Amino acid sequence: MSWRRPLLPALALVPLLAACSSPAAPPASAAKPGGAAPGFPYTVDNCGVKTTYQAPPKRVVTMNQHVTEVMLALGLEKSLVGTAYLDDAILPAYKKAYDAVPVLAKEYPSKEALLAANPDFVYGGYASAFDAKDGRGRDDLKRSGIATRLNTEYCPSGSASIDDLYREVRELGRTFGVPDRAETWTREARATVAGTEKRLKAVKPVSVFVYDSGDKTAFTAGGKGIGNELITRSGGRNVFADLDKTFGDATWEQVVDRKPEVVVIYDYGSTTVEQKKKRLLDDPALKDVPAIKNRRFAVMPLSDTVLGVRVPAAVDKLAAQLHPAR
16 A cells, blocks of 8 residues: 555444535635634634634535545535545445545545545545645645635644544544534444444453555554554554554564464455455465464455544444454
């Protein structure tokens, strides 16, 4: 998954609510207080960028699938004027709403294409969404009168946990004037996570190696992202939890030394799960790794493993693969 390297950065989803060079609109923070909507003004500090909203944004572009799905989970599809960059298939519950939103680019849109949608708010999932080299930096967009939000998993500092996910949803709900929807989603998500925790009570964690991609080295999930907590809450132990990154490279010698009992394969892109399995099974250096010897593989769509609304159900989905008897 080379597009994320520069960042160095069965079960249904929990019940959810219904699912140019032309001048940009004035920034949300510049609106006149006299026009404030109920619940506004609202000020939020997102990854060190403080913004005050006098009213909900009206023209939104999302970049990266998991933040698009957060918007759709809160029933905000009518606010979307553009979207970009899927990791895999959109959730079936959101497909009809998603299909009504213009797709600006298969990956990230150019600055020109982004501005042509005339957004007043851009929501990015990965730090690469706001690449200053491509003219999409948060400061650049602010100068164009566009407010921005970055998914908190990719803030320069801080953690990514289930609590951070709840905060993400609540802050977005406040930003768009739908705090009740955010609270309903959070309450249902907590119930899903608690149900999985109850089923796994007293279970012995299994050691897990995440194989995202890589040949000369293994691109894997480190200890900083939500993927690490997903493993822990599913009754696993990430053998690369000491990697102080969301994603990073490990050597194959390290994989051998850490003896994972299960390999979790992230499913996305043009390389299939079967191709990834074959690469691991055909490597003679890995033949004595317990997970390889016993052919113990679990599979998770990439969009399940980042800070988005899939996470509560993904915990249950991965737990079922790590501990099928439970």
